[in-house]
Amino acid sequence: MWIDVLTLFPEVFESYLATSIVGRAVAEGRVTIRCTNFRDFAKDKHRSVDDRPFGGGPGMVLMCGPVFDALESVEAQRKEKPQRILLTPQGARLTQRVVAELAQEPALLLVCGHYEGFDERIRIRINAREISVGDYVLSGGEPAAMVLVDAVVRLLPGALGDEASADNDSFADGVLEYPQYTRPREFRGMRVPEVLLSGNHAEIAAWREEQARQRTAQRRPDLLGPS
Ligand code: ADE
Numbered sequence: 001m002w003i004d005v006l007t008l009f010p011e012v013f014e015s016y017l018a019t020s021i022v023g024r025a026v027a028e029g030r031v032t033i034r035c036t037n038f039r040d041f042a043k044d045k046h047r048s049v050d051d052r053p054f055g056g057g058p059g060m061v062l063m064c065g066p067v068f069d070a071l072e073s074v075e076a077q078r079k080e081k082p083q084r085i086l087l088t089p090q091g092a093r094l095t096q097r098v099v100a101e102l103a104q105e106p107a108l109l110l111v112c113g114h115y116e117g118f119d120e121r122i123r124i125r126i127n128a129r130e131i132s133v134g135d136y137v138l139s140g141g142e143p144a145a146m147v148l149v150d151a152v153v154r155l156l157p158g159a160l161g162d163e164a165s166a167d168n169d170s171f172a173d174g175v176l177e178y179p180q181y182t183r184p185r186e187f188r189g190m191r192v193p194e195v196l197l198s199g200n201h202a203e204i205a206a207w208r209e210e211q212a213r214q215r216t217a218q219r220r221p222d223l224l225g226p227s
Helices: 010-017 020-027 064-076 096-102 120-126 142-153 163-168 201-219
Strands: 002-007 032-037 083-093 107-112 129-132
Touching: 002 010, 002 064, 002 142, 010 020, 010 032, 010 142, 020 032, 020 142, 032 064, 064 107, 064 120, 083 096, 083 120, 083 142, 096 142, 107 142, 129 142
Parallel strands: 002 032, 002 107, 083 107, 083 129
Antiparallel strands: none
């Protein structure tokens, strides 16, 4: 998979993209991630990418020119037409289902906003899937882009090493994950549930399924649908 990220702050991605599961997927060539600074496409000598909003009001608004020039330049260098994604608190909520859909794409192009927002003509013309990572406002789309990249990359074939592990994730089948334990068997008086030590795989699977169901009912009944 190819992932292009258009951002004013490419440097904030560097350590994240080189670390842990995403870093390994990059090193193994499962995904190629490239960040492009749309300030490099600014036209004036101050390298401006934003301006005051017409009609007045606080803050600055990202201008069309640098965003479109960066987008067109990046896409011209790619064979596949990417799924364009605009990170914005006004987008559809990112869920595991959306992540799984995006993981099927050969190429993604993420556009991170900053300042008060985008010129509306960017939104209109780029025809992107608009995605929000939650009902709160970030200072920019960069943390949201990292969330999306992480969630997508871990679903790419081979990215987790153990293919089974993504299947047991919370949300993978609509419920939260069951509780996990490792050594020691007892820690400060808290014992690992006996069934996990039993070696009886059917009983363990049934226990995990029931724990996942109970947890979901307690914490996220909305995931179980109307009862
Ligand atoms: N940019 C600012 N806030 C955001 C959010 N909640 N999701 C995605 N992009 C954003």
